[in-house]
Amino acid sequence: MANPTFFVIDFDSTFTKVEALDELAKISLQGHPEKEERVQRIKQITDLGMDGSLSVRESLQQRIDLLQANRQHLQALISTLQNEVSESFKRNREFIQTYKDNIYIISNGFRDFIEPVVTPYGIRPDHILANSFTFGADGAITGFDPENVLTGNNGKVEQLRQLELEGDVYVLGDGYTDYEIKAAGMANKFYAFTENVHREAIVDKADHIAPNLDEFLFMHNMPRAFSYPKHRICVLLLENIHPLAEEVLRKEGFSVKVMAGALDEDELIEQIRGVSFLGIRSKTQVTERVLKAADRLMAIGAFCIGTNQIDLEAAARRGVAVFNAPYSNTRSVVELTLASLIMLMRQIPDKSSQMHQGIWNKSAGGSHEVRGKKLGIIGYGNIGAQLSVVAEALGLNVYYYDVVEKLALGNATKCRSLDELLAQADILSLHVDGRRENNNLIGAQEFAKMKKGVIFLNMSRGHVVDIAALRKAIEEGIVGGAAIDVFPYEPKANDEEFVSELRGLPNVLLTPHIGGSTLEAQRNIGEYVPAQITDYINTGSTTGSVNFPNLQLPRLGNAHRLIHIHHNTPGILASINQILASHAINITGQYLKTNETIGYVITDIDKQYSQDVVKDLKSIGNTIKFRVLY
Numbered sequence: 316m317a318n319p320t321f322f323v324i325d326f327d328s329t330f331t332k333v334e335a336l337d338e339l340a341k342i343s344l345q346g347h348p349e350k351e352e353r354v355q356r357i358k359q360i361t362d363l364g365m366d367g368s369l370s371v372r373e374s375l376q377q378r379i380d381l382l383q384a385n386r387q388h389l390q391a392l393i394s395t396l397q398n399e400v401s402e403s404f405k406r407n408r409e410f411i412q413t414y415k416d417n418i419y420i421i422s423n424g425f426r427d428f429i430e431p432v433v434t435p436y437g438i439r440p441d442h443i444l445a446n447s448f449t450f451g452a453d454g455a456i457t458g459f460d461p462e463n464v465l466t467g468n469n470g471k472v473e474q475l476r477q478l479e480l481e482g483d484v485y486v487l488g489d490g491y492t493d494y495e496i497k498a499a500g501m502a503n504k505f506y507a508f509t510e511n512v513h514r515e516a517i518v519d520k521a522d523h524i525a526p527n528l529d530e531f532l533f534m535h536n537m538p539r540a541f542s543y544p545k546h547r548i549c550v551l552l553l554e555n556i557h558p559l560a561e562e563v564l565r566k567e568g569f570s571v572k573v574m575a576g577a578l579d580e581d582e583l584i585e586q587i588r589g590v591s592f593l594g595i596r597s598k599t600q601v602t603e604r605v606l607k608a609a610d611r612l613m614a615i616g617a618f619c620i621g622t623n624q625i626d627l628e629a630a631a632r633r634g635v636a637v638f639n640a641p642y643s644n645t646r647s648v649v650e651l652t653l654a655s656l657i658m659l660m661r662q663i664p665d666k667s668s669q670m671h672q673g674i675w676n677k678s679a680g681g682s683h684e685v686r687g688k689k690l691g692i693i694g695y696g697n698i699g700a701q702l703s704v705v706a707e708a709l710g711l712n713v714y715y716y717d718v719v720e721k722l723a724l725g726n727a728t729k730c731r732s733l734d735e736l737l738a739q740a741d742i743l744s745l746h747v748d749g750r751r752e753n754n755n756l757i758g759a760q761e762f763a764k765m766k767k768g769v770i771f772l773n774m775s776r777g778h779v780v781d782i783a784a785l786r787k788a789i790e791e792g793i794v795g796g797a798a799i800d801v802f803p804y805e806p807k808a809n810d811e812e813f814v815s816e817l818r819g820l821p822n823v824l825l826t827p828h829i830g831g832s833t834l835e836a837q838r839n840i841g842e843y844v845p846a847q848i849t850d851y852i853n854t855g856s857t858t859g860s861v862n863f864p865n866l867q868l869p870r871l872g873n874a875h876r877l878i879h880i881h882h883n884t885p886g887i888l889a890s891i892n893q894i895l896a897s898h899a900i901n902i903t904g905q906y907l908k909t910n911e912t913i914g915y916v917i918t919d920i921d922k923q924y925s926q927d928v929v930k931d932l933k934s935i936g937n938t939i940k941f942r943v944l945y
């Protein structure tokens with residue numbers, strides 16, 4: 316930096332998360348009959364002082380009178396404040412220690428509690444600009460030093476004037492008195508610090524908003540805990556994803572935007588710009604066009620099992636990792652499948668709608684137990700296999716067919732072909748994945764091979780069944796009952812009409828793609844996918860990604876992590892290492908994994924590196940994406 320730069324940092328609600336005198340009130344008024352009223356009053360007075368409606372001196376004296384605090388209370392307050400240091404200050408000790416000669420803590424509060432909180436972080440005691448309490452003989456706080464410049468109006472401005480700092484001055488704070496320093500011409504810039512409180516009146520006056528210290532340090536390119544401030548990472552969550560996901564991602568520090576329904580391709584193209592992480596469920600189609608428009612996209616989270624709605628290959632080619640929740644709703648689908656097949660075997664859809672019309676039709680005609688019947692499972696993956704186990708417990712005889720070799724669970728019988736399964740099952744349940752080749756897997760030819768009166772269920776993907784053929788099979792009595800949860804076209808949101816040839820058919824249960832929609836499953840997914848995404852963003856780990864080579868990485872120690880994603884061509888690792896060697900950089904750990912599309916190289920290096928290395932690494936041929944973590 317050409318000019319010396321000074322950083323003037325507020326204490327209450329900036330260095331710490333709280334207002335110290337509010338905290339002192341909670342301690343000193345413990346058990347006081349007027350505690351609630353007084354605490355409220357103290358808070359009001361604090362706010363009046365903060366937004367400039369009350370003078371500092373008045374605000375202080377009024378609060379001290381209401382507090383009735385003493386030295387013991389002060390000790391308790393210090394312990395509280397030590398636990399309430401703002402998160403971004405906690406993680407950026409390195410900045411404080413490096414710049415300790417240039418940092419001042421300024422406060423209209425009191426050195427008595429500020430010093431024990433800030434000095435362990437490296438703040439110099441002589442750089443604490445604050446008032447001091449006065450005490451009575453019994454240890455009670457009676458007032459403050461009236462001579463201290465900070466008790467006057469414009470106290471912080473006067474204090475700065477007296478310091479006569481020669482250089483650039485940046486003020487970071489949440490209150491009006493902090494802004495006053497800049498307004499009086501004593502600072503170059505005022506940054507409204509909003510990590511703990513967001514005061515509209517102050518934010519409006521600020522040169523910049525600093526949602527945390529990370530942003531401030533990023534803007535000034537100074538030593539910091541995060542290479543890139545997390546609030547600059549935008550997350551877009553669509554399709555009614557469980558609110559827990561938003562909560563987890565916000566807590567992690569990301570900026571999150573939530574939308575209720577799905578978006579069509581053009582709408583998504585408009586929304587995706589600037590988004591680093593997209594969260595969807597089964598309806599939003601992430602096509603090559605969408606990915607092309609996604610200028611900052613790092614990862615996509617499918618908050619469900621299926622990922623056929625995403626062009627996985629195109630995402631990989633663009634260095635976008637895709638994650639899903641492969642097990643979180645498995646049980647929910649199994650339960651709905653079993654419930655549906657029992658309902659269908661008893662003709663319940665018709666019986667129930669007759670009852671709603673006032674028709675009492677008590678008869679056993681067409682009703683059967685499921686015990687001893689042959690259940691045919693097409694697709695013996697996570698859901699198919701779990702269905703197999705639970706169905707056997709109900710007395711069903713399980714048969715299954717899968718395109719890959721799958722070990723039979725319990726007493727299940729493996730079929731060598733789909734036809735073999737179709738020919739013998741009393742009940743057929745589809746649990747294949749949504750790959751393109753499964754389009755119309757079950758059509759007229761397949762229905763013709765089924766036993767007459769078969770119960771047919773599809774809880775997998777809509778395009779897997781030819782709906783017109785299914786309708787015909789139901790009308791002709793080949794299919795005696797059907798439960799369909801997924802459709803080739805599904806409404807984008809709940810206010811769109813569901814249109815289907817299957818409406819109005821006998822003994823047909825139609826459900827709006829809710830196989831996995833239980834509160835338990837959605838909550839699990841809402842927790843699981845954000846955890847994968849944050850792990851990927853924070854450490855580069857790709858465990859569980861469905862289109863990236865899977866690498867589980869250790870947390871970063873005292874090192875920088877270089878993450879290099881490239882088209883899978885020979886020689887990239889050698890190029891990376893040549894560049895690092897030519898810059899005399901010491902590698903402390905290196906991991907490489909490839910798949911057919913991309914290569915993923917993680918290199919941990921010693922702390923020191925120059926920006927030239929980054930430039931060189933980015934310019935290696937076939938590089939898709941490169942980022943540095945620290």
Ligand SMILES: NC(=O)c1ccc[n+]([C@@H]2O[C@H](COP(=O)([O-])OP(=O)(O)OC[C@H]3O[C@@H](n4cnc5c(N)ncnc54)[C@H](O)[C@@H]3O)[C@@H](O)[C@H]2O)c1
Nearest residue numbers: 620621694696697698717718746747748749774775830831
């Ligand atoms: N209705 C819902 O709400 C809901 C909820 C969760 C999952 N799903 C869907 O259920 C399906 C199964 O989920 P999963 O977690 O068990 O998936 P999975 O990947 O674990 O299992 C799918 C199995 O199907 C097999 N398969 C693929 N094509 C096949 C074919 N043509 N013939 C026979 N076997 C074939 C695969 O080899 C695999 O074993 C997926 O389509 C998923 O998207 C729907």
Ligand SMILES: O=C(O)CC[C@@H](O)C(=O)O
Nearest residue numbers: 596597598619620621831
């Ligand atoms: O919740 C959804 O939209 C999809 C549920 C299900 O089809 C899945 O793939 O997990």
